[in-house]
Amino acid sequence: MECFSLLRSDVPALIDHLGDFGEVIAPHGKGDVSYSFEVVRDSSDVVLDYNRTLLPLKKMFLPPVEKLIGFSLKNESYEQVDVAIAPRVFFGVHSYEMQSILRLDHSMLSGSAESNYFKRRQSSRFVGISFEPDEFHFSESVGVVIEEMEGFDLFLNEVDDDFQLYVLTDNGQEMLNGFDKINLTEPEIVEGRNFKKKIRYHYNRLPRVFQYAYHSDVWADVASRCVGCGACTLTCPTCFCFDVQDHVEVTAEDGMRQRSWDSCMLSTFAEVAGGENFREKTINRTRHRLFRKFKYITDEEGLPWCVGCGRCTAFCPAGISMPDIVNELIQEDEKAQYHRTVRV
Amino acid sequence: MKPQVAFFDFTSCEGCQLNKLNFENDLLDILKHVDLVEFREAMDDKADHYDIAFIEGSITSPSCVERIHDIRRRSDILVALGSCAVNGGVNAMKNLHPIDDVRETVYGDDKYLFATLPAMAVSSVVKVDYEVRGCPMTQQDFLKLLIALVLGKQPPKYGSPVCVECKLKENECLYNRGMVCLGPITRGGCDAVCPSFGQFCTGCRGILDNPNIDGMLEVMTSHGISLDEAKKRMLLYNSNEVQL
Amino acid sequence: MKRLQDVEHHETEDLYYPTMCKVTGARQITDMEKWYELEMPEGTSLGHSPGQFVEVSAFGIGEAPISISSSPSKNGKFELCIRQVGTLTNVLKNYETGDMMGIRGPFGQGYPMDNLFGKDILIVAGGIGLVPLRSLINYVLDNRKNFGRLIILYGAKTPSELLFTEELKVWEERDDVELHVTVDQPDETWKGNTGVITTLIPSLDLKLNTTIAAITGPPVMYKFVVMSLKSKQLPDDQIYLSLERRMKCGVGKCGHCQINGVYCCQDGPVFNYADIKPLEEAL
Ligand SMILES: Cc1cc2nc3c(=O)[nH]c(=O)nc-3n(C[C@H](O)[C@H](O)[C@H](O)COP(=O)(O)OP(=O)(O)OC[C@H]3O[C@@H](n4cnc5c(N)ncnc54)[C@H](O)[C@@H]3O)c2cc1C
Ligand code: SF4
Numbered sequence: 001m002e003c004f005s006l007l008r009s010d011v012p013a014l015i016d017h018l019g020d021f022g023e024v025i026a027p028h029g030k031g032d033v034s035y036s037f038e039v040v041r042d043s044s045d046v047v048l049d050y051n052r053t054l055l056p057l058k059k060m061f062l063p064p065v066e067k068l069i070g071f072s073l074k075n076e077s078y079e080q081v082d083v084a085i086a087p088r089v090f091f092g093v094h095s096y097e098m099q100s101i102l103r104l105d106h107s108m109l110s111g112s113a114e115s116n117y118f119k120r121r122q123s124s125r126f127v128g129i130s131f132e133p134d135e136f137h138f139s140e141s142v143g144v145v146i147e148e149m150e151g152f153d154l155f156l157n158e159v160d161d162d163f164q165l166y167v168l169t170d171n172g173q174e175m176l177n178g179f180d181k182i183n184l185t186e187p188e189i190v191e192g193r194n195f196k197k198k199i200r201y202h203y204n205r206l207p208r209v210f211q212y213a214y215h216s217d218v219w220a221d222v223a224s225r226c227v228g229c230g231a232c233t234l235t236c237p238t239c240f241c242f243d244v245q246d247h248v249e250v251t252a253e254d255g256m257r258q259r260s261w262d263s264c265m266l267s268t269f270a271e272v273a274g275g276e277n278f279r280e281k282t283i284n285r286t287r288h289r290l291f292r293k294f295k296y297i298t299d300e301e302g303l304p305w306c307v308g309c310g311r312c313t314a315f316c317p318a319g320i321s322m323p324d325i326v327n328e329l330i331q332e333d334e335k336a337q338y339h340r341t342v343r344v
Numbered sequence: 345m346k347p348q349v350a351f352f353d354f355t356s357c358e359g360c361q362l363n364k365l366n367f368e369n370d371l372l373d374i375l376k377h378v379d380l381v382e383f384r385e386a387m388d389d390k391a392d393h394y395d396i397a398f399i400e401g402s403i404t405s406p407s408c409v410e411r412i413h414d415i416r417r418r419s420d421i422l423v424a425l426g427s428c429a430v431n432g433g434v435n436a437m438k439n440l441h442p443i444d445d446v447r448e449t450v451y452g453d454d455k456y457l458f459a460t461l462p463a464m465a466v467s468s469v470v471k472v473d474y475e476v477r478g479c480p481m482t483q484q485d486f487l488k489l490l491i492a493l494v495l496g497k498q499p500p501k502y503g504s505p506v507c508v509e510c511k512l513k514e515n516e517c518l519y520n521r522g523m524v525c526l527g528p529i530t531r532g533g534c535d536a537v538c539p540s541f542g543q544f545c546t547g548c549r550g551i552l553d554n555p556n557i558d559g560m561l562e563v564m565t566s567h568g569i570s571l572d573e574a575k576k577r578m579l580l581y582n583s584n585e586v587q588l
Numbered sequence: 589m590k591r592l593q594d595v596e597h598h599e600t601e602d603l604y605y606p607t608m609c610k611v612t613g614a615r616q617i618t619d620m621e622k623w624y625e626l627e628m629p630e631g632t633s634l635g636h637s638p639g640q641f642v643e644v645s646a647f648g649i650g651e652a653p654i655s656i657s658s659s660p661s662k663n664g665k666f667e668l669c670i671r672q673v674g675t676l677t678n679v680l681k682n683y684e685t686g687d688m689m690g691i692r693g694p695f696g697q698g699y700p701m702d703n704l705f706g707k708d709i710l711i712v713a714g715g716i717g718l719v720p721l722r723s724l725i726n727y728v729l730d731n732r733k734n735f736g737r738l739i740i741l742y743g744a745k746t747p748s749e750l751l752f753t754e755e756l757k758v759w760e761e762r763d764d765v766e767l768h769v770t771v772d773q774p775d776e777t778w779k780g781n782t783g784v785i786t787t788l789i790p791s792l793d794l795k796l797n798t799t800i801a802a803i804t805g806p807p808v809m810y811k812f813v814v815m816s817l818k819s820k821q822l823p824d825d826q827i828y829l830s831l832e833r834r835m836k837c838g839v840g841k842c843g844h845c846q847i848n849g850v851y852c853c854q855d856g857p858v859f860n861y862a863d864i865k866p867l868e869e870a871l
């Protein structure tokens with residue numbers, strides 16, 4: 001693994017250079033205090049120090065709203081949708097975000113492998129960047145450190161305000177061909193980028209905590225504060241649920257079948273015709289969300305399905321914190337264990 | 345045969361009517377699908393039967409009650425348009441005050457000459473088949489309903505909060521900008537138009553079923569407004585729906 | 589964990605494109621239910637197993653999961669029976685012979701036929717639950733010598749809601765079918781059993797080691813039927829249930845059908861009771 005030094009001031013030049021390998025998509029400022037992944041028009045607009053984007057990078061592979069088929073009501077026929085597969089370079093991606101894409105690969109490609117997702121996911125390259133954890137990031141607790149480079153072709157690690165550029169794959173090597181603003185250097189370990197938010201247990205122990213957490217009192221407390229807006233799940237990079245609906249043009253002749261992101265936190269998510277609702281109460285839905293992140297898939301795949309990006313907490317109007325809930329469950333579990341031992 | 349369609353106006357600001365006339369090109373498309381038989385007072389011939397009657401405005405007087413019963417009798421499908429008709433809307437704010445005070449404020453010393461009732465949703469007087477929410481309702485939403493009815497399909501029902509559409513558009517949440525927004529408990533379908541323009545949602549499309557009202561008040565007050573103000577905001581369009 | 593590099597392009601699927609199938613027969617069989625026979629294009633076959641479902645669609649309206657009601661032993665064509673309860677199902681009500689329906693599937697796990705061969709089959713169908721079970725019943729009847737007893741318990745709210753009444757008559761008359769029908773609310777003409785479906789269970793004489801039960805009905809029914817069968821000592825793993833959940837994709841992607849950690853559309857809709865017993869959200 002080669003490592004080069006790169007001046008902060010030369011990063012825009014690198015972004016321009018990467019344009020030879022596809023459309024470059026990178027974080028930009030959005031609104032007053034937020035960020036968003038956008039296509040780069042001017043490399044000097046790209047933001048290198050950001051906490052997290054509003055929507056995860058998932059939106060580039062599983063778009064928030066996507067046309068599945070177009071149809072004509074007159075002819076009872078439909079047309080297929082061509083999913084564009086131009087090469088893309090994703091620049092300035094945090095490690096937890098990359099990990100979320102790898103998890104999304106599993107969700108969309110295991111069982112029946114979805115071609116729409118596959119086509120968008122193919123011919124994409126990733127350039128990672130380190131980040132300074134804020135009060136919401138807790139990815140280290142779920143096994144994703146700042147410098148986790150799995151999935152990346154190149155990785156920029158900030159060292160004393162400038163960068164060290166790691167070359168991780170052949171694609172990465174290729175992307176640096178002809179770029180001369182870098183110099184071979186020795187990799188350095190960066191100290192002092194500490195996570196302020198933590199889950200108290202190693203993630204290996206969480207499935208066991210969750211095994212006993214189904215009837216915990218914690219859920220009712222969370223449910224009393226949750227207003228059911230769905231923000232936590234709609235912004236989560238590993239959530240993938242969607243709804244499918246048909247839309248008809250004003251002419252009442254043509255239309256399309258669309259899917260759009262959906263959320264198991266919404267009260268109608270598991271409701272069926274006739275009124276039966278299989279997760280009727282907020283408490284059922286809150287619990288389901290956390291079990292999806294720390295138990296159900298984790299039991300099978302051995303990894304938490306939360307990457308610790310902190311979006312669900314940062315964007316929850318009620319300030320409900322994912323790691324805090326987990327810590328409460330841990331505390332409750334410790335108490336229960338204590339009582340079990342004392343009785344024996 | 346094209347469905348025979350009529351529009352009727354009750355107590356509202358008529359914002360919804362205006363909205364409809366803004367359709368321009370789309371209006372021509374709509375007219376291909378329906379026969380407009382009555383449009384406010386503009387057309388005189390009172391038909392004895394309508395396939396679809398669209399009702400705007402809330403029911404606020406005994407004569408309104410009589411008139412809406414009459415329309416219902418002559419209509420197959422009755423649709424409430426706009427928040428005034430759907431749940432009383434802003435008009436229903438007056439229900440929070442004793443009715444005599446309201447008459448006094450509105451009509452001054454003439455108050456005893458006018459009969460007034462609490463502002464009621466059309467559905468609290470007659471059966472309403474479908475509704476188009478919003479203040480004003482959007483063209484988009486109205487068209488969707490009309491197309492659905494023309495196709496013989498159920499019009500879309502909105503069971504998700506405004507936040508869903510807001511998130512899908514990747515808006516910066518107003519809560520993260522220090523504002524207070526009713527999006528989380530408000531029925532979506534407006535494409536989160538207000539937050540998209542930096543305005544907080546005032547709840548004009550009505551409150552969702554089974555909302556967490558206490559939780560919402562807590563959210564609002566913890567973002568810097570008083571409990572009083574929070575309640576006022578919640579009631580603005582929903583005095584008939586929310587009990588505080 | 590499945591990785592991108594493990595997947596070849598040709599292994600991916602266009603999951604959301606329906607196949608247009610021609611309606612070759614349609615009949616309103618009760619106030620609420622319509623029966624359809626469909627044909628795949630160009631003589632292809634659906635290739636389903638009993639208990640599987642398809643996603644049915646009408647353009648501009650939407651899609652819904654519907655069980656396949658015919659036996660795979662019926663060649664070339666397949667049958668559906670749809671209750672009119674909402675947007676799509678009410679539009680499908682107007683579909684007649686010659687119309688085209690969009691079909692995706694077959695999806696999900698049906699009955700594990702290998703485990704059922706040679707066994708006594710006990711069918712417990714509540715209301716519209718007879719629709720998917722009819723596929724299994726007709727499969728057993730078409731391969732009659734491969735199975736032991738065929739016991740059918742069928743309950744409906746009222747006599748007029750009974751589905752497939754002509755077939756019920758045929759089954760009634762066969763010596764190798766034990767049919768017991770009950771209604772909750774009888775009318776003047778009703779001469780059969782009355783009461784909920786569980787009232788039919790206690791008097792059954794079951795051979796415990798060879799009986800396999802297959803249950804389908806409204807959500808409230810399962811708990812009670814399972815309780816009755818348990819009180820007859822039928823082992824958990826000899827009970828199969830077909831569960832209903834909200835579904836959108838049918839292929840394990842949209843998340844709507846999750847029951848705790850399992851997917852109704854992928855791991856089900858037919859489940860072995862022993863497998864789902866620990867799941868809090870299942871019954
Ligand atoms: C595996 C399976 C097999 C089924 N088999 C049959 C059958 O053979 N015959 C039959 O009449 N019905 C069957 N149903 C139920 C049928 O799917 C619903 O009645 C139907 O989805 C209602 O659609 P709608 O558009 O008319 O109703 P709406 O209330 O307008 O529903 C809108 C959408 O919500 C979803 N939805 C609503 N209710 C259900 C539901 N009960 N199950 C799953 N998704 C739902 C669907 O995506 C549907 O299109 C089955 C359901 C499942 C899960
Ligand atoms: S659960 Fe929350 S912290 Fe975890 S990945 Fe999803 S949004 Fe990020």
Ligand code: SF4
Binds near residue numbers: 228229
């Ligand atoms: S973001 Fe917060 S309030 Fe909204 S659904 Fe999630 S937990 Fe509930």
Ligand code: SF4
Binds near residue numbers: 507508518536
């Ligand atoms: S701005 Fe309002 S509608 Fe949008 S996400 Fe925030 S609370 Fe919801």
Ligand code: SF4
Binds near residue numbers: 478506536545
């Ligand atoms: S955002 Fe809120 S106030 Fe604005 S149109 Fe939508 S529901 Fe009405």
Ligand code: FES
Binds near residue numbers: 836837843846852
């Ligand atoms: S129906 Fe979409 S995951 Fe099962």
